[in-house]
Structure formats: C-alpha cells, structure tokens
Amino acid sequence: MSKYTGSTCICCGKRFTDDDDIVVCPDCGTPYHRSCYLEKGKCINAALHDKGIGWLPDAPDETPVFPASAKKRCIRCGAENDPDLRYCEQCGTPLVNMETPRPFNEPGNGQDQQVRQNYAPGMNGPVGGTGVTPVMLNQDSDIDGVKLGDLARYIGTNPIGFLPSFIKFGKTGKKISMNIFAFLFTPVYFMYRKMKGWGIAAVIIMALLSVPDMITMLASGEYDIKIDLGIDTKSRDFVLLTQVVLYMTMVLKLLAGFFANYLYYKQAKRDILRIHENSEGKSDDDVNREIILTGGTSLGYVLLGFLIYTIVSFGVVVLLGKII
Numbered sequence: 520m521s522k523y524t525g526s527t528c529i530c531c532g533k534r535f536t537d538d539d540d541i542v543v544c545p546d547c548g549t550p551y552h553r554s555c556y557l558e559k560g561k562c563i564n565a566a567l568h569d570k571g572i573g574w575l576p577d578a579p580d581e582t583p584v585f586p587a588s589a590k591k592r593c594i595r596c597g598a599e600n601d602p603d604l605r606y607c608e609q610c611g612t613p614l615v616n617m618e619t620p621r622p623f624n625e626p627g628n629g630q631d632q633q634v635r636q637n638y639a640p641g642m643n644g645p646v647g648g649t650g651v652t653p654v655m656l657n658q659d660s661d662i663d664g665v666k667l668g669d670l671a672r673y674i675g676t677n678p679i680g681f682l683p684s685f686i687k688f689g690k691t692g693k694k695i696s697m698n699i700f701a702f703l704f705t706p707v708y709f710m711y712r713k714m715k716g717w718g719i720a721a722v723i724i725m726a727l728l729s730v731p732d733m734i735t736m737l738a739s740g741e742y743d744i745k746i747d748l749g750i751d752t753k754s755r756d757f758v759l760l761t762q763v764v765l766y767m768t769m770v771l772k773l774l775a776g777f778f779a780n781y782l783y784y785k786q787a788k789r790d791i792l793r794i795h796e797n798s799e800g801k802s803d804d805d806v807n808r809e810i811i812l813t814g815g816t817s818l819g820y821v822l823l824g825f826l827i828y829t830i831v832s833f834g835v836v837v838l839l840g841k842i843i
Contacts, residue, residue: 522576523539523550524536524537528552529564530552530558531552535550539552541553542556544564547562547568547572548567548573549562549567570606572605573604573605575603591604593609593614613683658671662689662690663688663788664788665787665788665792666791667682669807669810670787670791673787673790673810674815675811675815676815676816681780684781688781694778694781695778696777698775698779698780701775702773702775702776703772705771706824707821708779709721710817710821710824711817711820712783713816713817714782714783714786715820717782719824721775722824722831723831724771725771725828726827727835728768728771730836731757731760731761732761733832733836734750734836735752735761737836738752790810790814794809794813
C-alpha cells in the first residue's frame with residue numbers, strides 16, 4: 520500500500536488509491552494525480568510553501584501528537600517543534616543539526632530512482648535523468664573541496680547565517696546572496712570579518728567619497744567648526760559632484776550587499792586549504808584551532824578601519840585646503 524493511499528488530492532478532492540498515478544511536489548511533498556498536476560501546471564499548496572513545512576498524510580479524526588522526546592528544539596529561541604517541521608514555528612530558524620544528515624541537491628545514495636518516479640515534471644525536480652535529487656550533508660561533507668565542518672569553524676559566530684549561502688556557492692557556482700549588514704555598514708563589516716584586503720579598499724573608497732560632504736560640513740560651521748577652503752559648496756558643479764558621489768556610494772554598497780557572502784566564502788576556502796596544506800605533523804585539534812583563530816571576527820580590525828577612514832578623509836580635505 521502506498522503511503523498516499525487514502526489521502527486526498529487537493530486538486531480534484533478525490534482520495535488516492537493504490538492504482539493511481541501519483542506525482543509529488545519536491546519542495547513540500549504534496550501529492551497529486553498526474554492528470555491533476557498537468558492541468559494546474561504547478562504545486563498549488565501555497566500554505567505549505569509559505570510556512571516552509573512538509574505535507575503530511577490525512578488524519579481522519581485528530582492531528583498527530585508527537586512525544587516530547589521526538590520534538591525538535593530550536594537552537595535560537597528554544598521552542599519545541601514537531602519533528603516533521605524544517606523551520607521553527609516561533610522564529611523561523613532552520614531546524615538543522617550539523618551532526619545529523621540533511622538533504623541537498625546531488626544524486627542520493629540509492630534513492631535516485633525512487634525520487635525520479637515521484638517528482639512531477641516542471642516542478643524543479645528530476646525528470647528522466649536530469650534535475651536535482653537529495654543527498655545527505657554532515658560535518659564531513661565536501662563543499663567544493665572544503666569540509667562543511669571546517670567552514671563552520673572558520674565562520675565562528677553565526678554559522679547558520681552563512682552556511683546555506685556557502686553550500687549554494689559551492690554546489691551551484693552562484694555568487695549572489697543578500698547580506699544586509701554588508702550593505703548598511705560596508706567597511707565595518709569587511710573589517711569585522713577579517714576580510715582585510717576588501718575592508719581596507721572599502722574604507723579608502725568610502726573615505727574619499729565622503730570628502731564632498733565633509734567640505735560642506737566644514738564650510739557651514741554646523742559643528743562649531745568652520746573652515747573656508749575656497750570652494751563654493753552651492754555651485755552647480757559642486758552640487759552635481761555630491762549627487763554623483765551619492766549614487767556611487769549606493770552602487771558600491773549594493774555590490775557589497777550582494778557579493779560580500781561570496782567573497783567571504785572564497786576567503787574561507789582559501790585559508791582553510793592553506794591551513795590543511797601546512798598541517799603536516801599537526802593534530803586535528805591543532806588544525807581546527809588554527810582554522811578558528813584565522814577566521815572569526817575582530818574588533819581590532821574595525822578600529823583600524825576607523826583610523827584609516829579618518830586619516831584618509833581628513834588628509835584629503837587638508838590637502839585640498841593647501842592646494843586651493
């Protein structure tokens with residue numbers, strides 16, 4: 520007997536039988552009669568997709584009750600969730616334990632044929648030997664030549680915020696994912712994550728772009744400091760310059776927001792590979808400790824960034840004052 524037998528097709532309202540030709544949404548698991556799915560052309564169980572939860576067989580009288588021992592405890596808020604859920608109902612954090620296997624988009628351990636039979640065409644699932652099929656990930660899983668556990672150790676704080684993007688970069692080759700903190704605090708973010716090269720470049724560029732605003736501020740005496748550099752801050756050319764600088768700043772911040780995670784992933788991969796190449800004679804604990812110390816975060820680099828920013832911005836203003 521199929522596990523779908525007796526459950527209801529949400530398209531036609533009829534119950535599935537053992538003889539029905541059934542296809543399944545690869546994202547939420549909702550089953551359909553093949554003819555029903557072809558009629559709709561997509562999964563219509565929007566409620567499950569919005570909540571990020573999977574389909575469960577029909578319960579005739581009551582919702583299944585799980586024992587407390589089977590509950591999934593959220594690592595962020597501590598809420599207990601049913602074991603079939605993939606995301607915490609309270610805060611939305613993925614209910615993923617890095618010590619346990621989890622699915623990903625690669626051929627899967629003898630289950631490929633079964634998955635091919637159940638996925639519906641046109642639903643981002645495998646069809647006739649193409650598409651994506653699940654595998655299991657753990658700390659030793661290879662992400663483009665680097666172990667997933669090493670990436671988590673390198674990240675240090677907030678690994679759950681980075682690892683999904685790192686896995687996507689390593690497995691799909693994509694480079695874009697949004698990092699709101701890199702967008703809002705570009706130089707600070709790069710320096711905080713020990714991305715020294717990108718951080719110093721961002722600090723210098725942002726400092727140079729801040730010069731027109733600083734000249735305007737000093738000329739206005741807004742902060743009880745008035746310095747006349749001989750520049751007409753209300754002239755058409757200067758106003759145009761400030762507008763161009765504003766647009767350039769926004770473009771750079773957007774680029775940082777979209778590509779910061781990928782740049783961080785490339786740095787993490789490079790540093791981890793270098794550490795392992797030089798690990799001859801070292802214990803696993805020593806290697807892990809070196810990965811942790813190389814990665815992580817640094818407030819010292821943030822302070823260095825502020826110092827460079829101040830020196831560059833004020834230095835340019837002083838230089839302009841002498842030239843003019």
